[in-house]
Amino acid sequence: xxxxxxxxxxxxxxxxxxxxxxxxxxxxxxxxxATAGGVAFRGTLAFGYRVNLQSRIxxxxxxxxxxxxxxxxxxxxxxxxxxxxxDWFTPQQRIxxxxxxxHCPLKSLDFVTLRVKDAVCDRFQxxxxxxxxxxxxxxxxxxxxxxxxxxxxxxxxxxxxxLFKRGWRKSAGxxxxxxxxxxxxxxxxxxxxxxxxxxxxxxxxxxxxEAALMASRVAPGIGRHFAFEKxxxxxxxxxxxxxxxxxxxxxxxxxxxxxxxxDNAHAITSxxxxxxxxxxxxxxxxxxxxxLQLPAPAESGLLVTNPPYGHRMGEAESLRTFYPQFGDHLKxxxxxxxxxxxxxxxxxxGQLRLAPSRRVPLFNGAIECRLFxxxxxxxxxxxxxxxxx
Ligand SMILES: C[S@@+](CC[C@H](N)C(=O)[O-])C[C@H]1O[C@@H](n2cnc3c(N)ncnc32)[C@H](O)[C@@H]1O
Numbered sequence: 001x002x003x004x005x006x007x008x009x010x011x012x013x014x015x016x017x018x019x020x021x022x023x024x025x026x027x028x029x030x031x032x033x034a035t036a037g038g039v040a041f042r043g044t045l046a047f048g049y050r051v052n053l054q055s056r057i058x059x060x061x062x063x064x065x066x067x068x069x070x071x072x073x074x075x076x077x078x079x080x081x082x083x084x085x086x087d088w089f090t091p092q093q094r095i096x097x098x099x100x101x102x103h104c105p106l107k108s109l110d111f112v113t114l115r116v117k118d119a120v121c122d123r124f125q126x127x128x129x130x131x132x133x134x135x136x137x138x139x140x141x142x143x144x145x146x147x148x149x150x151x152x153x154x155x156x157x158x159x160x161x162x163l164f165k166r167g168w169r170k171s172a173g174x175x176x177x178x179x180x181x182x183x184x185x186x187x188x189x190x191x192x193x194x195x196x197x198x199x200x201x202x203x204x205x206x207x208x209x210e211a212a213l214m215a216s217r218v219a220p221g222i223g224r225h226f227a228f229e230k231x232x233x234x235x236x237x238x239x240x241x242x243x244x245x246x247x248x249x250x251x252x253x254x255x256x257x258x259x260x261x262x263d264n265a266h267a268i269t270s271x272x273x274x275x276x277x278x279x280x281x282x283x284x285x286x287x288x289x290x291x292l293q294l295p296a297p298a299e300s301g302l303l304v305t306n307p308p309y310g311h312r313m314g315e316a317e318s319l320r321t322f323y324p325q326f327g328d329h330l331k332x333x334x335x336x337x338x339x340x341x342x343x344x345x346x347x348x349x350g351q352l353r354l355a356p357s358r359r360v361p362l363f364n365g366a367i368e369c370r371l372f373x374x375x376x377x378x379x380x381x382x383x384x385x386x387x388x389x
Pocket of ligand 1: 205264267290
């Protein structure tokens, strides 16, 4: 198989770049460099397979094909037309071009998209006497183009469906967070499988299922397909070897390690269904109940949760009474625990009347959020005045 050292870019939820860079380094990536919105790295094409199968935090893996400087749409066309696309895929495959930009001086990204599509098709017409067709819904090949102020960079997507689609989520529940965001939060929390983990408002179970997959060393992409399987360079044998290697690394989870609860019966049904599909049916101890009534499942551990965030009038009212009670409950029953709360409510610590030991800005899509960490040590947490954080 091709042993060239290729350049890749892995986009991720904003705020997780540093932990994604750590994860990629652990996997063996070279020249790892975190930038806003993702991480650049180098490796062979086979390493690209590995990252697709094993990264818990990347949203997708893009293979950099070429770049060039530009001043106008003609320059972008010329740069795209100079690429030997026929080395990567065939004109029988359906393509989609997706352009994104930052500080780009050009007026219309739609027009740039059209010119790149023309350049690719013209190149195939010249090289093979046939043009690929465009399919914006279910393309075989996604060509991603990124424009900054003066450089256009061309990528081939190697993932296909975003990597947070692990395949275990059949039942969504209320406002689930994305799997790679949950995995990134677990990594930011420095959780390892020797610490008890508890999500008392688990919804569809994203945190605990990601934790179960981490603890049992299951590669998150082990059961799915990837866009790299449609590239001419695809090596089936290498992918099969990798799958076999990763399967052999799986281990059973210690009983009593991961706990989840929710007061909503639908959430419990939904997490049960998701756990079964994830193959982690017995790994999580589940309870239906109100978080304020449930005791801590162990003397110490990591509580990680994404509590309800009320947009509607009535909800916001009831949460105003819920949060101080939740804060008191943590103080009374969770001494010795570290608590990580992921929320879009930037004033949450004030409502809990707890002082965070760390606050990490993170984005859930376009929504600015925080991961607040509270170290529950007896007597030291009560805030002197409510509201101030
Ligand atoms: C934002 S959702 C959590 C979503 C979850 N992180 C996921 O990815 O699916 C909040 C959850 O808190 C639960 N919840 C709200 N109030 C609760 C309470 N007092 N006790 C237990 N669970 C509660 C809701 O039923 C809902 O499932």
